[in-house]
Amino acid sequence: xxxxxxxxxxxxxxxxxxxxxxxxxxxxxxxxxxxxxxxxxxxxxxxxxxxxxxxxxxxxxxxxxxxxxxxxxxxxxxxxxxxxxxxxxxxxxxxxxxxxxxxxxxxxxxxxxxxxxxxxxxxxxxxxxx
Numbered sequence: 325x326x327x328x329x330x331x332x333x334x335x336x337x338x339x340x341x342x343x344x345x346x347x348x349x350x351x352x353x354x355x356x357x358x359x360x361x362x363x364x365x366x367x368x369x370x371x372x373x374x375x376x377x378x379x380x381x382x383x384x385x386x387x388x389x390x391x392x393x394x395x396x397x398x399x400x401x402x403x404x405x406x407x408x409x410x411x412x413x414x415x416x417x418x419x420x421x422x423x424x425x426x427x428x429x430x431x432x433x434x435x436x437x438x439x440x441x442x443x444x445x446x447x448x449x450x451x452x453x454x
Contacts, residue, residue: 388402
């Protein structure tokens with residue numbers, strides 16, 4: 325019985341710490357974007373892909389976003405786990421996305437948005453280079 329209580333306590337503490345870590349990441353890396361880039365509707369011809377990975381200011385958001393790309397914006401919608409800890413959708417206009425010069429990767433592209441470095445899938449961030 326005592327071992328079961330200890331195991332339950334450890335699992336509960338781990339769960340609370342994991343939620344706190346996710347909330348910290350959202351507050352540090354995501355909230356500044358939410359206030360600067362409110363969500364806008366996508367156009368009917370937007371390209372959409374789910375469960376995309378981004379690295380924002382060296383913090384990984386693995387498979388964290390559904391991404392829509394249209395002529396006006398990069399639309400990032402957090403997936404369920406990130407929404408549960410408070411992340412909200414954003415729409416970043418292409419004018420705010422600055423491509424970073426540097427080594428090329430077949431899958432990744434690095435950009436800067438509002439002075440914050442971001443790496444993400446090349447298929448969507450290549451539009452910023454146009």
